[in-house]
């Protein structure tokens with residue numbers, strides 16, 4: 001349930017309510033200090049047993065409502081205003097569309113530095129690249145691991161780009177967080193709850209991909225796992241295609257969820273057109289659809305020589321195709337009231 005404080009509730013009143021939630025009722029409290037008012041989420045498995053009046057009577061409380069949806073901290077009931085995730089000088093979820101680009105896997109220092117400068121030149125703000133790769137086959141390239149993180153870090157520094165990279169195991173969170181600005185949770189790990197808790201505790205911004213066959217509710221509950229440890233909301237959602245009966249494209253492109261998800265959650269949403277398409281020919285159009293559909297940004301795979309890529313070459317754009325796409329996206333962004 002959530003406790004909405006009165007607009008002019010004092011700090012003391014807010015503290016008293018939190019105290020009652022935690023110490024008298026033994027629930028968890030998460031606070032959203034909004035522009036309008038403060039909202040306190042009361043979290044626990046048995047909040048349903050408690051009468052809302054227990055909190056309504058407290059001084060400074062405007063009203064108490066039960067959150068009907070299974071996800072809580074990610075919901076607009078808890079935080080009505082859009083969340084903007086600020087990292088250094090970029091804002092994800094603001095007017096500017098944030099483009100993240102880079103190879104599927106970091107393969108060498110030269111490759112990632114080449115990608116970084118190509119991404120930067122075209123207007124990307126974040127460099128992607130996998131160092132720990134969750135591969136479907138155990139025999140496929142698993143990534144350069146810490147060496148890859150070092151190359152990625154160097155490339156980001158030289159090209160002045162932020163870094164997003166995937167973390168696949170709770171044990172690696174600290175290591176990956178020491179190199180990356182944003183931790184990526186891949187589709188295959190969306191329901192790895194220990195990993196979600198670990199990245200939440202790291203307090204780093206997290207890019208949370210939608211699971212291959214996860215419902216929207218499951219995805220937003222996964223976000224709750226991270227937000228619970230985050231303190232302040234630093235989760236960026238990412239749709240990347242889902243598995244259906246149809247294998248015409250690598251995954252079925254779930255771009256149609258964007259308006260509905262925006263209605264349900266305050267979190268920013270970016271789109272990955274590359275993994276949905278699975279084929280470089282479709283990636284530019286998929287990217288454009290996401291911008292028109294209201295995505296707050298994109299994450300796109302690029303490679304200096306896609307035919308030689310160690311993973312996902314078929315869906316990777318060449319530097320020149322990426323540059324062309326960015327020019328087109330800049331025009332489309334303007335039409336929908338955004339900018340790149």
Ligand code: PEP
Nearest residue numbers: 104186187188209240275
């Ligand atoms: C990736 O970003 O390279 C990746 C493995 O993505 P996903 O988790 O969406 O498959």
Ligand code: MN
Nearest residue numbers: 104301311312
């Ligand atoms: Mn990939």
